[in-house]
Amino acid sequence: MLEIKNLVKAFNGRPVLKGVSLQVGPEIKVVVGLNGSGKSTLLKVVAGILPADGGQVFLDGKEITSLPPEERGMGYVPQRPALFPHLSVRQNLLYGLRGKREDAAWVRQVVDLMGLGEYLDRRPAQLSGGYQSRVALARALIPRPRAMLLDEPLSSLDVAIRQKLWEEFHRVLRLLEVPVLYVTHDREEAERVGESFALLVGGVVQEVDSARQAFAALQSGVSA
Numbered sequence: 001m002l003e004i005k006n007l008v009k010a011f012n013g014r015p016v017l018k019g020v021s022l023q024v025g026p027e028i029k030v031v032v033g034l035n036g037s038g039k040s041t042l043l044k045v046v047a048g049i050l051p052a053d054g055g056q057v058f059l060d061g062k063e064i065t066s067l068p069p070e071e072r073g074m075g076y077v078p079q080r081p082a083l084f085p086h087l088s089v090r091q092n093l094l095y096g097l098r099g100k101r102e103d104a105a106w107v108r109q110v111v112d113l114m115g116l117g118e119y120l121d122r123r124p125a126q127l128s129g130g131y132q133s134r135v136a137l138a139r140a141l142i143p144r145p146r147a148m149l150l151d152e153p154l155s156s157l158d159v160a161i162r163q164k165l166w167e168e169f170h171r172v173l174r175l176l177e178v179p180v181l182y183v184t185h186d187r188e189e190a191e192r193v194g195e196s197f198a199l200l201v202g203g204v205v206q207e208v209d210s211a212r213q214a215f216a217a218l219q220s221g222v223s224a
């Protein structure tokens, strides 16, 4: 269980997160919000990439608010794949283990499910954008994180490729049975990937029943 309690974050005195509270069980929770509403900031604070100004984050009952990112046990997938260009796909995939023992059966399962088997010796630049995104997700999954955070992980791709990846991402993310926070501004992506939904608006998060309800709220200017 990932629990976010009253999280506050400001930039130069301008508040972006004004007390975000959210509980995520072993489910894929999609968070939607307008551009600049603070979705990336929320994930970065939960991941530990940015410090919180207030509030707490708990993972499986343990407070992690002040831990550095690498000690949080979370997988983080940014908007662009950010792979190491000088490393092979295989080396990129194993990088996140940081010397921890590799669970070969799990690595194989992730590699197979993401269709990466034949690309392991290539460099990222030799892959299409869609395959680079697959590597980015697989890299985050391989250390078996206890939660996953995905920040519009497919936003740099063409629509047709995105559509193909929705189902794959959903299937692979379900495998871990951990809390997943997934940010997107694409309604169809939210519906296809998500299992529960929330709206980031006015610096706070509201849970909603469906992606349809979330996008209807955004369109009707709740966020204004």
Ligand SMILES: Nc1ncnc2c1ncn2[C@@H]1O[C@H](COP(=O)(O)OP(=O)(O)OP(=O)(O)O)[C@@H](O)[C@H]1O
Binding pocket: 011, 012, 016, 033, 034, 035, 036, 037, 038, 039, 040, 041, 042, 185
């Ligand atoms: N490091 C930073 N320094 C100063 N301001 C920042 C910083 N990061 C984000 N902001 C500001 O905080 C607000 C929220 O940004 P954030 O990127 O979290 O929004 P977002 O909902 O993810 O937007 P988008 O959908 O465009 O990615 C924006 O006004 C942004 O300019």
